[in-house]
Amino acid sequence: MKIDPHNPADLSAQIAKAIRDAIISGALPVDERLPSEAEMAEQFDVSRPTVREALKRLAAQSLIRTQRGATGGAFVNRLRFEDAYGQQITTSTLLLSMNDVSFATACEARYALERACAPLSASRRSADHLATMRAEAHRQLQPGLTDEAFCASDVAFHRALVDAAGNPVLSYQLAGAVEAMQPLMNMITFSARSREKIVALHTSIADAIEAQDAQAADAHLAALATYTQELAQNVIAERQSKRG
């Protein structure tokens, strides 16, 4: 674990990289305690604040956790799926908002991935996931629901669909795609009729998953993808006509 002593800038980044590489390579196993900040400062021949900046970088990625006290220190953190969800969602959301990704592109990605999950969800769905899907579909019919709450429920429905596949890797990868769509979906105003149609499709999807009918689930998801795209296009068309 060495750093370049000739480049006196970005020392904390170099130190962070050295430690990160050691973690990725397995040289530092989970729950291993790193040397104390003072020791590392001596090892790398830098000051303690510089070491601390490096540690904070790693903490931001959940690669380490710190504990105060006599037996405290920095420990290699077991990165859990739940911890990674948040980062994944944050990153995905910012990627979409900062790169002018079109609704069509994001929507296409999301439904392509969800349709990949559907067959697995159909074969493995638990009562729990089905109940969540039903509950969210029911919530979406409540008349007083704001558009934002409707979107949030939509996300919850689709996450339950994804989670029903029982594959944590899939759930993790799709968390970003599904949740990052929410800000984009929030731009759409849902009429009572469009809500009805969406909920009908949601119900059909839940029915298909319950019946373990992968083909039907895929077909309804495809229909939902098409309808969502239509809604978005109408919104865009309306805005353009207002401008013109």
Add this chain to the structure above:
Amino acid sequence: MKIDPHNPADLSAQIAKAIRDAIISGALPVDERLPSEAEMAEQFDVSRPTVREALKRLAAQSLIRTQRGATGGAFVNRLRFEDAYGQQITTSTLLLSMNDVSFATACEARYALERACAPLSASRRSADHLATMRAEAHRQLQPGLTDEAFCASDVAFHRALVDAAGNPVLSYQLAGAVEAMQPLMNMITFSARSREKIVALHTSIADAIEAQDAQAADAHLAALATYTQELAQNVIAERQSKRG
């Protein structure tokens, strides 16, 4: 942008969160310059090192970039897909290695997602992506190739397949799933015959993509998924018989 002054611990985490929320909400647009470290220290009523630790946390997530000099400072960074790839791959790799994710689970996720891409890749593939796929398939036939190099080429082939879909959101989401599989694939020893079979499937996939035959591409991908699982199971079975 406020922090809790009553909790004197984790100040840098609180400050980082406040700034991160401001970025996500759009209150701080891309390329906006944050106040200088000294100013923020005064604003949040903390010392400069504490502010710096907060900024390093954000820098680790590529949310800001810093620049020295008179007109320097910390700027909200436009998060690019290329920047996010690296983080996504690191996180995915660690998730798999630290959570004892089985080869079967990871493999299932990867091929499910790739099959979701295949129809889009078939309809949109460019000459460039096709050339990459062909080149990698060809490389995989070289006799002197180490198992590691074979796996690396495999990853390159599949990334080209995914990128051919022309959807950056999909490419980003799948980068993690595809690349994180590499350490797991590296545990497999590929015989000459198994390599031949894999390359044959790769070639079939490339042919199907070139012919814009989504159904054929899907079928060959499914076959590849099955065969990869078989290979892994053989390795596992061999190890268990050695133990027993």
Add this chain to the structure above:
DNA sequence: AGACGTTTAATTGTCTGACAAATGAAAATT
């Protein structure tokens, strides 16, 4: 001897003040 409070040492979290390095803008010079 054992249970319970006390001290103590180690470690992270934070603060203060300082200097070096980079960098663009302003001022001075040619």
Add this chain to the structure above:
DNA sequence: AATTTTCATTTGTCAGACAATTAAACGTCT
């Protein structure tokens, strides 16, 4: 007008200090 020099601003780094936390070691009392 062009070029060089100076300068102010800002980040990067360092040194030393103290507060807060924590578990282990130690003492004390029953």
